[in-house]
Amino acid sequence: MTIKPWREIAVPHQDVLKDTFQESEFAADISQVHQGKATPEYQDASQFFARTYITEGMALLLDSVVKCLSGHGGDPVIQLQTAFGGGKTHTMLAVYHLAKGERPVSELSGVSVIRLYVKYSG
Ligand SMILES: Nc1ncnc2c1ncn2[C@@H]1O[C@H](COP(=O)(O)OP(=O)(O)O)[C@@H](O)[C@H]1O
Ligand SMILES: [Mg+2]
Structure with missing residues (x-):
């Protein structure tokens, strides 16, 4: 069996x-x-969201942030722990764009499929 080069599976x-x-x-x-x-x-x-892969952890974090900002619980403090290049700043940017609401959630690829606790009207 020939293994496909990774570039054919995940096109850069x-x-x-x-x-x-x-x-x-x-x-x-x-x-x-x-x-x-x-x-x-x-x-x-x-x-930004078109180029973002929403990991399970990021989906949980965004959900928690939306809960917190809307007064429905969520964690007020979240510690992001990864090595350099692991995506801490990228995750904070995801929160920033979501909270700023410059564009509706429908235009943020991947966000609408997160089952956000409360409907975000952004
Ligand atoms: N979930 C993700 N989807 C797409 N790109 C990502 C993701 N997480 C990180 N990146 C990209 O990987 C690179 C390193 O991430 P970064 O957030 O700068 O790491 P850190 O702040 O943890 O050092 C950046 O170019 C960033 O945009
Ligand atoms: Mg960083």
């Missing part, structure tokens, strides 16, 4: 394929986003 984004990927953009930077200076993949909520 165009910037990686075209070798225009900027290493400086690898680490997500929440202050850049807050100042409106980040690249569109981080700045624009819709593009």
